Amino acid sequence: MPRLLLLFAHPAYDHSRAHKQLLQHLPNDPRLTFRDLYERYPDFYIEVEEEKRLxxxxxxxxxxxxxxxxxxxPLLKQWIDLVLEFGWAYGPGGVALHGKRLLxxxxxGGGRHAYQPDGLHRHTLRQFLAPFERTAQLCGMEYLPPFVAFGTHRLTDQALFDLSLDYARLVRHLMDDEDGSFARQLAQCEYANDCLPALQSALPSAS
Ligand SMILES: Cc1cc2nc3c(=O)[nH]c(=O)nc-3n(C[C@H](O)[C@H](O)[C@H](O)COP(=O)(O)O)c2cc1C
Structure with a gap:
């Protein structure tokens, strides 16, 4: 059964509304390892060998x-810079991450409408996330459509609650996805959120 490593990076978690809620319903499952990078590395000195082992x-x-x-x-960027080593994650002999999936x-803060070519930010969020997508791919990983909580400032408590349930479902389905069929269906969507309603009927319900 697939094991999932959740690397969480929030510099101001005490003031968080969205991510506090998103973490609420994650499955309590021994296959899920939760790692709060800012809690673990407040001084930015990342233990590279331990991260690679995980x-x-x-x-x-x-x-x-x-x-x-x-x-x-910045701490996640530091993690990427230090942990994804040449000759280990990419480059000659760098095959350690081949075949893994990246969500x-x-x-x-911006709404989805603002992340359009004719919107405030002039590009889609997928376009802004391209460096992450390409980084994962360079390391031989499959970059899944991202899960996004758009427009957090205007999200009602109920909408945020519903999103946290969707996120928990997504995580669970990925951990149950032994043959990769769920990931293949997910790959059809721009954002993972878009796929979830269509997939719900075909999937067992998440706890
Ligand atoms: C330093 C800083 C930079 C931000 N940059 C962006 C940005 O580029 N685009 C955007 O849509 N929101 C931006 N935001 C808004 C945050 O993404 C938003 O507040 C956050 O996702 C809400 O999650 P939280 O409640 O868990 O903190 C920024 C916020 C801060 C503090």
Missing amino acids: LSEHDIVVWQHPVYWYSCP HAVST
């Missing part, structure tokens, strides 16, 4: 964070 022990990696300046918070789970 990656090796899991099949699915999640990068969960708020979008800051169209990108990730990006992010939140934005």
Whole structure:
């Protein structure tokens, strides 16, 4: 059964509304390893060998964070820079991550309408996340359509609650997806959120 490593990066978790809620319903499952990077590395000194060992022990990696300046918070970038080593994650002999899946789970202040070519941000969020997608692919990982909480400032408590249930379902289905059929269906969508309603009927219900 696939094992999932959730790498969480929020520089201001005490003030978080969206991510606090998104973490609420994650499955309590021994196959899920939750790792709060800011809690673990407040000084930014990342234990590279331990991070590599954890990656090796899991099949699915999640990068969960708020979008800051169209990108990730700095500690996750530091993690990417240090942990995804040449000759290990990419380059000659760099096959340690081949075949693993990468799910990006992010939140934005901007609404989805603002992330359009004719919207405020002039590009889609997928376009802004392209460096992450390409990084995962360069490391031989499958970059899944991201799960996004758009427009967090205007989301009602109920909408955020519903999103957290969707996120929990997504995580569970990925961990139950032994033959990759769920990931293949997911790959049809721009964002994982778009696929979930269509997939619900075909899937066992999540707890
Ligand atoms: C330093 C900073 C930069 C931000 N940059 C963006 C951005 O580029 N695009 C955007 O849509 N929202 C941006 N936001 C809004 C956050 O993404 C939003 O507040 C967050 O996703 C909400 O999650 P939380 O309640 O868990 O903190 C930014 C917020 C901060 C503090």
